[in-house]
Amino acid sequence: MIGRLTGALLEKHPPRVLLEVQGIGYEIDVPMSTFYDLPVVGTQVTLYTHLVIREDMHLLFGFATEPERQTFRMLVKISGIGARTALALLSGLSVADLHCAVGAQDSARLVKVPGIGKKTAERLLLELRDKLDLAALNSDHTASSTSESDILNALLSLGYSDREASWAIKQISSNAVVSDGIRQALQLLSKER
Numbered sequence: 001m002i003g004r005l006t007g008a009l010l011e012k013h014p015p016r017v018l019l020e021v022q023g024i025g026y027e028i029d030v031p032m033s034t035f036y037d038l039p040v041v042g043t044q045v046t047l048y049t050h051l052v053i054r055e056d057m058h059l060l061f062g063f064a065t066e067p068e069r070q071t072f073r074m075l076v077k078i079s080g081i082g083a084r085t086a087l088a089l090l091s092g093l094s095v096a097d098l099h100c101a102v103g104a105q106d107s108a109r110l111v112k113v114p115g116i117g118k119k120t121a122e123r124l125l126l127e128l129r130d131k132l133d134l135a136a137l138n139s140d141h142t143a144s145s146t147s148e149s150d151i152l153n154a155l156l157s158l159g160y161s162d163r164e165a166s167w168a169i170k171q172i173s174s175n176a177v178v179s180d181g182i183r184q185a186l187q188l189l190s191k192e193r
Contacts, residue, residue, distance in 0.1 A: 002060065006046040012038060015087065017062065019047065028062035031072075031090035036167065037064050052076075052083050059083060067095045078127045080120065088115045089124075092162055100149060102128045112162060151181040155189070164189060 005028070007021035014035055019026045028047060030038075039045060047062035048069040061083060063069040068090060075086035092113035093101065101109040102125055110121035148169050155165035168185035176184060 002049050002051050004046060004048050005062070006044065009038060009041055009043055009045045012041060015091070017047075019045065019062070026060055028060045029087060030062045030064075031068065031087050032092075032163065033090055033094055033166075034062065034064040034068065035091075036163075061087065063090075065095075071095050071098065074128065074131055075124075078124065080123065085115055085120075089113055092116075094166055096148075097152075097162075097166070098128075101125075105129070147176065147178050147181060150178045151176075151185060154178075154182050155185055158186075160189060 005019055005021050005026060007019045007026075009017060010020050010025060011018035012035070015029050015032065017028050017030055017035070017038065019028055028049065030047070034047070047064065048066055049063070050061045050069055050072060052059040052061070061072065063072060072083075072086050072090060075081050075089060076083055089098065089110070093109070097109070100106075105125050107118065107121040107125055110116050110124055111118055116124075151169055151172075152165050155168065156162070160168075165185070168188045169181070171188050172181050172184040
């Protein structure tokens with residue numbers, strides 16, 4: 001199993017990147033959350049990887065963080081959830097957002113991800129409820145995730161996509177008051193459009 005790769009980033013074409021490691025170029029599919037955090041082409045980068053071997057091909061998936069990879073591995077173990085669906089989930093929701101959705105049993109949040117229907121969302125919530133370490137996540141991020149969730153909901157209600165809202169929240173101070181956080185996020189998003 002290939003567990004981690006470090007090398008020069010040669011190409012970035014969503015959702016695939018090409019990583020050169022000691023003269024060998026690895027094509028790696030990454031979730032958009034990882035893709036947006038990648039440095040410019042030519043820079044050294046480390047990705048945690050998961051290799052899927054099928055009859056007709058070998059697929060290599062890469063993640064910026066270990067929690068992303070662990071969540072991906074958990075998702076592909078669920079009946080009916082393949083690697084592409086798991087990648088789509090991690091592209092549409094951060095690991096923390098997925099934890100929050102599972103903790104709140106919020107299927108509406110999962111249905112917003114392309115390729116996830118109501119039945120699949122409900123199955124995901126049922127299967128992940130006991131598997132995700134919600135207690136650990138909640139103890140680390142209770143206050144900040146509550147304000148981040150409020151900011152995210154405000155941005156979504158204003159018509160911004162999950163990706164845009166999540167990106168803006170990553171840019172603002174994690175200890176920002178909700179009203180200040182919304183104001184900062186709106187300023188950032190207005191510059192991006």
